[in-house]
Amino acid sequence: xxxxxxxxxxxxxxxxxATQWWEHDLEPDLVRxxxxxxxxxxxxxxxRYYSLAYLLGLVFAWWFLRKKARERTIALxxxxxxxxxxxxxxxxxxxxxxxxxxxFYAVDAETGRYEWLSAPWKIFQIWEGGMASHGGILxxxxxxxxxxxxxKVPLLHLLDLCCLTAPIGLFLGRVANFINGELWGRxxxxxxxxxxxxxxxxxxxxxxxxxxxLITLFQRGLAPRHPSQLYEALGEGLxxxxxxxxxxxxxxxxPGALSGLFLLVYSVARIICEQxxxxxxxxxxxxxxxxxxxxxxxxxxxxGLVLTIVALRxxxxxxxxxxxxEPPTGGDAPPGGKRVAx
Numbered sequence: 001x002x003x004x005x006x007x008x009x010x011x012x013x014x015x016x017x018a019t020q021w022w023e024h025d026l027e028p029d030l031v032r033x034x035x036x037x038x039x040x041x042x043x044x045x046x047x048r049y050y051s052l053a054y055l056l057g058l059v060f061a062w063w064f065l066r067k068k069a070r071e072r073t074i075a076l077x078x079x080x081x082x083x084x085x086x087x088x089x090x091x092x093x094x095x096x097x098x099x100x101x102x103x104f105y106a107v108d109a110e111t112g113r114y115e116w117l118s119a120p121w122k123i124f125q126i127w128e129g130g131m132a133s134h135g136g137i138l139x140x141x142x143x144x145x146x147x148x149x150x151x152k153v154p155l156l157h158l159l160d161l162c163c164l165t166a167p168i169g170l171f172l173g174r175v176a177n178f179i180n181g182e183l184w185g186r187x188x189x190x191x192x193x194x195x196x197x198x199x200x201x202x203x204x205x206x207x208x209x210x211x212x213x214l215i216t217l218f219q220r221g222l223a224p225r226h227p228s229q230l231y232e233a234l235g236e237g238l239x240x241x242x243x244x245x246x247x248x249x250x251x252x253x254x255p256g257a258l259s260g261l262f263l264l265v266y267s268v269a270r271i272i273c274e275q276x277x278x279x280x281x282x283x284x285x286x287x288x289x290x291x292x293x294x295x296x297x298x299x300x301x302x303x304g305l306v307l308t309i310v311a312l313r314x315x316x317x318x319x320x321x322x323x324x325x326e327p328p329t330g331g332d333a334p335p336g337g338k339r340v341a342x
Contacts, residue, residue, distance in 0.1 A: 021224040023195040028180040053176040054093065057169025058085055064165050072321040073252070075157055080322065084147060089162065092143030093136045093169075098123070100135010104292060107282045133170065134296045137263075140166075156255035156311070157319070163262035164244050170266075171237025178229035185226030185276045193224035201278050228277035235269035253319060256311035263304025267297035 029046040065081040068074045076084065102123050106115045140162055148155040177183045184196040187207045195217065203223040208214075217223055243265060244258060251257040271294045279291040286295055 020191075021193045021195050024181045024197060026179045026181065048176075049179045050173070050176040053172035054169065057166075057172050058090060058093075060168045061085055061089065061162075061165035065161055068161075069321070073249075073319065074161060075153055075319050075321055076161075077322045080151065080153075083151075084158070084161070088143040088147045089140060092140035094139075096139010096142065097131035097133065097136035100132035100138060101130040104132050104134065104296065105280055105283065106130060133173070134293070134300075137300075154255055156259060157252075160252060160255060160258035163259045164248050166262070167237045167241035167244065167266075171233050171241070174229050174233035174237060178227060178233070183229055184278055185228030185231075186278050187223045188226045188276070189224055190226065192227065194227045195222050195224055197222065199223075199225060199278070201281050225278070226276040228273060231276055232270070232273045235273050236266055240265050240269065251311075253316035254311045254314060255317060256307050260304045260307030260309075260311055263300045264308060265304075267300040267304060270294070270297045271301075 031047050033045045062085045069078045069081050144158040181196050181198045184199045208218050274291050274294050283292050
């Protein structure tokens, strides 16, 4: 083979390899409202997929639990479900998720110090992004404790209801991560790998040496990567929901069983999926070569296992739904109001 033929064949093989994988080009905004301009936002107010994921997750939780309340299979009525979702679950997810990111992940890559120590106002800059699912779980736990205290509803039962519906929100959130092209996976050459242009993590040298045919991608600082966001959407979201949904009628009379199973399966799925996810650049790998998400999930595995065992060993309880509220009759005055004429 002549040198010219060799160069032509090598160039063709390199071009084919470089175009084998889809290069992510999705926009994070569903739409922008062009007539609404504020300060530095001159392109309009964006309606982001990530925001819609939170919204749709809460709407699903309200719809599903409202259906259960109508069936009188949970210890809440329809009004109680609405109050549970807004504001308690909403604030728990948003505040807990944000504080979790600030405390667990917001580290300066150069100094290794937590950013909020030197710039505490960054805690409230939610428009710059940054939410953590582990923080969201802790936030919902705190919100449910407060709701249970005020409404005199068993805390474990409330947590079971939240854990039953949470996987759909987690599923939608991970899909939104993929659409945004963030939280990308580690390098790999599987046929379904994706090239993420936003991936700023350096491509490992050994991967570059093993795949010289990808030189055109390496020159751009890119490489094919696992779509780990979709792995997590499937494992931590959809499959987890299907499992909990299949067992919820048997486990709801045992308060804490669904919550424990959620913590256990979610954490195991998170640990497995993060084997394919690139660790946060500012954190890298930690104890025993694990990512921060894997380390945080270890404690949840233990907690979930203990909670599940304890709940299953206890005798089942009878869930007593609240009595339906009778509408005021024509001749009776509603509480605190005047008599209504008919």
